[in-house]
Amino acid sequence: MLRNALQHAMREELVSRNVAKLVRVPSPRYKVGKGLSVDQVRRLIAVTEGHRLHALYVVAAPLGLRRGELLGLRWSDLDLDTGTATIGQTVQRAGGELRLQDTKTEDSDSMLPLPDWTWLALLDHQERQQRERERLAEVWQDHGLVFPSEVGTPIEPRNLNRHFAALRVKAGCPDVRLHDLRHTVVSLLMELGVPPHVVQAIARHADVKLTLKVYSHANLDAMRQALGKLDGRLS
Template sequence: MQFIHAVLRNALGQARREELVSRNVATLVRVPAPRYKVGKGLSVEQVKRLLRAAEGHRLYPLYLVAATLGLRRGELLGLRWQDLDLDRGILSVEQTVQRLAGGLRVQDTKSEDSDGVLPLPEVTWLALLDHQRDQKIEREAAGNGWVEHGLVFPSRLGTPMEPRNLNRHFAGLRERAGLPHIRLHDLRHTMVTLLLDLGVPPHLVQAIARHAHVDVTLKIYAHTNLDAMRAAVKRLDDQLG
C-alpha cells in the first residue's frame, strides 16, 4: 500500500507540473477494511471433556463461566465478588486484568459494549456458590499471607492472577482433555455458537456476548458452524440429485 501511494504521489507531481490534472488522484485509493479474525468454537462434547478434566481444581468455576457466559480472559481475572449478585443470579462485567508495561493492571472494561449485566445459568450459579465457600477455606488456610482484592478468581494468595499462569494451566488442561489445539478464547466463541444453535435470537446472543455489532456475532457463528452449513447444502443434493 505504501508503494501504491508513492507511485500516485510521483504521478500526481508529474501531472501537476504538466498541468494535466486539477485534483488529488490519491483520494481515489480505497484502503481495504481490516478483517475480523475469529477462532473455532468447541462442540458440546468437547466442552464437556474440557470441564471434566478441570473438575476438582480451584479454576473449574472459571472455565465454567468462560464456557457459559463467554467472558474474556482479562474479564475472568478481573471479576469481583461485588460484581456478582448470587441471591438474584446475575453477574456484572466491570473490570479487566491485563499485563501492561511489565506489570499487572486492573482497568475498567474497554468500552460500553464490554460492560453488561448477565443472568447466570443455574449450573454456573451453583458452581460459584460452591466456589465462594471454597475460597473462604483457602483464605483461612493462607492466614496473613492472603492479600484481599475481592476477586472471584485470584491467585492462591488473593492477588490478581498472572494471565500467563492461567494460560499455562489451560495448556495442561486441554492436553488432559485431548484437545491440544484449542484456545481459552474459543470458549467465548463456543457460547455464541451454542446459543444460536438453540434458536436464541441473534440480538440476544449479541447482548450476552457484548459484541458492538450483531455482524460480529453472526460472523463467529458462520465460521464455526461448518457442519450445519454442510447439512444445508446436502438438502440441495437431496432436491437436485
C-alpha cells in the same frame, strides 16, 4: 515525514487539498476461531473437578467471558442473591505491568444472568476461597477477585493459558483455545433458536454482524452438509 511534506506543500499552495485523506486504510479483520462440541466442553469441565479454578471454567462455558474479564471479575460484580454478574473490569498486561482496567466499551460492561449451574459453582467457590484466605492469611493480598492467584493477586493471563493448555490435553482436546469457549456460547445459543440480538447481548458484541459471523464460521461443517444436500439435488 510524508505528513510534514504534505502540510508544507499545502501551505505553499503546491497542492490544492490534503491527498493523504484519499488514502484508504483497510479495517482490521476480526479473527474468528472455532467452536467446541458439547461433548468437548463437558470433558473440559469434568477434568477441572476439584481444582481451585473449576468455577472459572463453569463461568466461561455458558457466559463466554473473555480471558481478561474472567480474571478481572470481582465478588462485588456478582449478586449471588439475584443470580447476576456485571462485567466491568478486565486484567491486562500493558507496558510490562499487570493492570486491572475497566472494560473497553459499554457493550462489554453489562449485566448477565447466571445459569443455575454457574450460580451453584460460584457459591461453592466462594466458600472454598474463604477457607483458602484464612489458611494463607499471612501472605494473602486481597483484591476482591473471584479468580485470583493462590495469594489473592491477579493471575497472569499467560499462566491461565498454560493451565488451559494442560487441561485441554487431559480432556483429549489438544487443539482448542480458551477463547473458543466464547465462540461455542454463540454457536450453541444460535442453534437453540435464540434470537441473534439476544445472543449479541450475551456475548456483548458491539454489532450483531459480528455475532452472525462467529456463528457462521463455527458452523462450517453444518453449512458443508447443507450444501452437500443441495449438490445432491442439482448434480
